[in-house]
Amino acid sequence: MSGHVSPTVRARRLRIELHRLRQEAGHTLQRVADLSDGAFNAATVGRWETGDRVPRQGDLRVLLEIYGVSGDRRGALQKLAKEAKQRGWWHAHRDMLKDGFGLYVGLESEAAAVQTYQSLYVPGLLQTEDYSRAAIRGIRMNEDPEGLEAKVQLRQSRQQRLTGRDPLRLWAVLDEALVHRQVGGPTVMREQLEKLVEQARLPNVTLQLLPYAAGAHPALEGPFYMLEFPDPQDAGVIYLEQATSGLALEAEDEVRRYTLMFGHLTALALSPEETDTHLTRMIDSYR
Incomplete structure (x- = not known):
């Protein structure tokens, strides 16, 4: 996975620059x-x-003439258009991605933090991998074996961002119900919790469990991702x-609300240290 230039x-x-x-x-x-x-x-x-289409270089030249753009700014926009037409590493998986998720993977591949x-x-x-297989089978009951393995490998490829060059900073808050739901059975869950503990000890990963005792909270309506970029x-x-x-x-108001x-x-949520302790106890219970 090339990453970093998406x-x-x-x-x-x-598209933001052209609108501006x-x-x-x-x-x-x-x-x-x-x-x-x-x-x-x-x-x-x-x-x-709107991003539905990237202009060809000839059309972009006409557009920039109309807007009076020249010099370095013109060159930078022409370079942006060339890079925007390249294919990301995930392009080979485009047929199996649901609408909108290709956009997310593309953004994640260059994000500085999630x-x-x-x-x-x-x-x-x-x-x-085993947790991914069990989760995908549960969600997509009629998934064929080839499609299943492709989706599993896509998730594994995305994980390279956590350990490669300029690793992605990940901060995840996980509801306590998530660690009690036995996706794939006890053995798969034990291995999954072991991986959570292992990954949470990476310097660029922060993991917190949101306990049942927290009661009502602002995200009861559903999960979400927030992405930040280096530029x-x-x-x-x-x-x-x-x-x-x-x-x-x-x-801006929507990003501010989710922030x-x-x-x-x-x-x-529990602190990272308390989360480590809680997950370790859960691992012992699955043994």
Whole structure:
């Protein structure tokens, strides 16, 4: 897995920049199309700004001429467009990814940090292979063996971000119910909890259990991921995973709300040291 240079992140940054340039120029979508002398229409300009499509270099040159962009800024945007058209390492798995999850994997591959709350099962970045197989079988009852193994290996590939160059910082708050749900049976669960303890001792991984005693909390409505990126140009993203699709939230007020929510969860949860002790006891019970 190459990681670290994600076409998904590049495409996101490009569409944000193109929208900003048009706003700075004071043009409507239709006005940009009119100024292009038929090179493209308003709908196409709109798709470039929503990320549905990356402009070709020729179209981008016309667009930048209209916006009066030159010099280094022009070169940087042209480079962004080239990188956005590349294929990420996950492209080979695109057919098996549900709608929206390809976007998440692309963002995760270049993220500097991921913070997540999970209430149902261990997040993919921390799963053992056997736990992944059991979870996928449970969720997708008719999954064929080939598809099952491909999904398992995708999750294992994603985990390289935790130990490779410039490792991803992961902070996970896991609901206590998650460690009691026997996905795959006692042996699989024991091995999974052992992996959680092992991974939590990495310097870039923080793990906290949210105990039943915490009662009602801000994330009762469901799990979520928050992603932060190394480049300050790339604003944070909230990702919500659903049964058949995923949703990325980018508005500042939404990111702020989930940031506050995660802060509350970390305050309610057991400390990392208490979590280690609790998980170790659970491992002993599974023996």
